[in-house]
Amino acid sequence: MSTTTRLLNLLSLLQTRRDWPGSLLAERLKISDRTVRRDIERLREMGYRIEATMGPDGGYRLAAGAELPPLLFDDAQVVAVAIALQTATVVGADLDEPAARALTTIRQVMPSRLRHRLDALEIVAVVGRPGGPEPTAVPLELLVALATAIRDRVLLRFDYAPRQQTADVPALLRRVEPHHLVNAQGRWYLLAWDIERDDWRLFSVERITPRTHTGSHFPRRDVPGGDIEEFVSARFKGSDVNEWTCHGSVILDLPIDSVLPFIGDGTAREAGASRTILESGSWSWGSLAASFGRFETPMEVIGPPELRDAFATLADRYKTTATA
Structure with missing residues (x-):
């Protein structure tokens, strides 16, 4: 040696x-x-x-030393660092440029076997839906396998488990053209063109069990609009454009400091010493009204009328539930 x-x-x-x-x-x-x-x-x-x-x-x-000396990583650690650097854009800090430089530095010194795996890991990171499901860990090798199929443009066949797994609801076989891996609030999705449904779909990676590849290749498609992040964000909002289909505003009987940490992608401004105007959006009027209700404080609806009607519908529903 x-x-x-x-x-x-x-x-x-x-x-x-x-x-x-x-x-x-x-x-x-x-x-x-x-x-x-x-x-x-x-x-x-x-x-x-x-x-x-x-x-x-x-x-x-x-x-720990006064300066950062050279470090050694095993194969799994290199892939983990690469994933973390590519998803650093959604943590709320200005990390785009230093993360890109760090990824370039790592790539330059790694062996070819790891460079091929790293080059396959092209990830789109989006903010995701406020109040969405909790993050779920997925096997690293599954992410690498999906990323490799995306890079090589190989048709994917996989069993897709139902949201609630039961014995009488089998997994469905899906055939797709994989396009991108997406990370939204710690959860992993596969953006792909579904061949049978002739449309774009977002698949939850934790529900995917790959089958043997067919070996068939496909020409790369462009997502509508050409911007992957915008397209995926729009799909999370149930729309063809990156905007919520329902928008409304209320006045909350709370100071703005008590509101700001919980507004998601909404906007807030002061309406007095202890009142706040909150504007937000959602995929339906009922879900928007329910999202305002999470503040558990008296409020006044500014508009539109559809939001006021949604509050009335929820009030009747909750009253029926409470007396049932």
């Missing part, structure tokens, strides 16, 4: 656990205790803070 290879292996071991006895490091690397000590000094000279630990055997611990 060359000195460089030995140092990289030593560094990789130090990153996997907090404390390493010197004798165990020597055993893992098949070198002497003296060589371990010498290699530890080399790493320290390169900027790594490696502390000596006390005990019967004596050992070492990789500590």
Whole structure:
């Protein structure tokens, strides 16, 4: 083993656990205790803070340093970092440019086997629906498999489970032309052209169980309007354009500071010392009225009349429910 290879292996071991006895490091690397000590000094000279630990055997611990030294990642960690960097645009901070630079830096130094996987992971990150479902973890290999099919333009066949899985409702076989992976509020979706339905669809990745690829290729389609993020955002809003189909406004008997953290993609402005005008949208008048009701405070409807009617309908429904 060359000195460089030995140092990289030593560094990789130090990153996997907090404390390493010197004798165990020597055993893992098949070198002497003296060589371990010498290699530890080399790493320290390169900027790594490696502390000596006390005990019967004596050992070492990789500590945080004053500067960020070179890091080692395994294959799964590289893919995880790439996904995180591509979805950094929706966390509410100005990270687009530094995230893109970091992704470029990682790509330049990775081996070709990982570069091919990374190049397949083209992800669209959107804000998603306010109050949507909670994030659900999906297998990393499933994301990579879908991304590879998208890159290679290979027809996908998969079983798509129903939302509520029961024994009498089987999964449906779907055949699609995969287009993009979408991340919205921590949930993963596959944007694809559904061949049987002759239309665009968003599939929840957690409900997908891939079958063997057919090997058939397809010409790439363009989404309507040409902007993938706009198109996906519109689909989440139940519209063909990136706007809610129903818009309305109310005056809440709450100060604006109590309203702002919970307005989603709505807008708020002061209407007095303890009152706030909130404008928002939804896919139906009933859902819009219900979304205003979550503030649990007296309110006044500004408009339109459809919103006032929706409040009346909800009031009758809730009264019936309460007395049932």
